[in-house]
Amino acid sequence: MAKYEVMLLVSGKISPEQATSITDQLKQNIKTESIETKYLGIKNLAYQIKKESTAHYFLLNFNGDAKSTFDFNRLTLINKSVLRHLIINLEKDYGWRAVNNEKKVRLAKHRLAKYEEIMANPDAPRPLPRKARYERPKRRDEWDIVLRVTDSGIEEPLKRTPPIKRKGIESRKPDTLEPQGE
16 A cells, blocks of 8 residues: 555636535545545636636545556546646655766755855855857868068968868868869
8 A cells, every 4th residue: 555645626617515526526436444635725727727727726645556546547537527636656756766866966966055055145246157158260260361462562472271181081272273274
């Protein structure tokens, strides 16, 4: 027998008594000694579910087997007044992968340390996050100056860079190509 917690949202268009009777009908199909039911009230939904904006919230806690939760799940899907339901096994550790993952543990510790530092001194100045990163100009974006004209009007030849090798192919500059047949 495992401990289960069920969150149930019943249509807000019906009265609280009718919503309670619907949950009582659903509870009859759970085979257990005791079911603790808590009515959390009628609340507005963050978004519409089945064209409804309000719902009655119920919280059910019980000890049972997996088969009874399957039956409960099937019956809530059939019932049109039930908008949503969530069944959680409280004994199952859902975060065991995160606890065993070293990278996630390290990141969580870093985030916690940063949070505690901010909370300890909230008025301390902090650097703004970088909005753009600097990128070096790529080789293909640089200009090669072959000839330069000076003030006296004389062109001076400049040093040429050696050909660039890319993936085994030697690329040449246009002026290093030999003239074609005359």
